[in-house]
Amino acid sequence: MIERVRIREELLEYLLELARDFYPNEFAGFLREKGGVFEEVLIAPGGHFGRTSAFFNTWMLPLDEEIxxxxHSHPDHVCSPSPQDLWFFSKFGGVHLIICYPYSAADVVAYDSEGNPLEIDVVP
Structure with a gap:
C-alpha cells in the first residue's frame, strides 16, 4: 500500500505553473516515476481542458512502464476528488495529484487509486 509520494521539487514547481497557465480551465497529465520519485509530466495529445473537466485519451499514451x-487541476478551492475523479482513479490506478486554486505548494493533494489521501515528500 502506498502511503507517501515523492516528487521532484522542479516538477512540482512546473505543475503549479501549468495549473496557473491553464486557469480558469483544468489541465491534466500523466506522471512518470524514476527510482521511486516522480520526475516528469506527460500531457497526452488531443486532450480537452475545460472549466469543469479535463479529458484525454489514454490510448494516446506511449507504452511506458514509468507512468x-x-x-490535474481544479480551478476552485476544492482539492478533494469529485465522483468522476474517483472513477478515473479506480481505472488508472497509481498515484493521483490534484492541484487546486490558488495553485501554491500547499494546494497540492495526493491520493491513491481508492481516493485515500497520501503524504507528499518534495525532494531536491
Whole structure:
C-alpha cells in the first residue's frame, strides 16, 4: 500500500505553473516515476481542458512502464476528488495529484487509486 509520494521539487514547481497557465480551465497529465520519485509530466495529445473537466485519451499514451500516476487541476478551492475523479482513479490506478486554486505548494493533494489521501515528500 502506498502511503507517501515523492516528487521532484522542479516538477512540482512546473505543475503549479501549468495549473496557473491553464486557469480558469483544468489541465491534466500523466506522471512518470524514476527510482521511486516522480520526475516528469506527460500531457497526452488531443486532450480537452475545460472549466469543469479535463479529458484525454489514454490510448494516446506511449507504452511506458514509468507512468505511475496522474495530475490535474481544479480551478476552485476544492482539492478533494469529485465522483468522476474517483472513477478515473479506480481505472488508472497509481498515484493521483490534484492541484487546486490558488495553485501554491500547499494546494497540492495526493491520493491513491481508492481516493485515500497520501503524504507528499518534495525532494531536491
Amino acid at each position: 505511475k500516476g496522474t495530475v
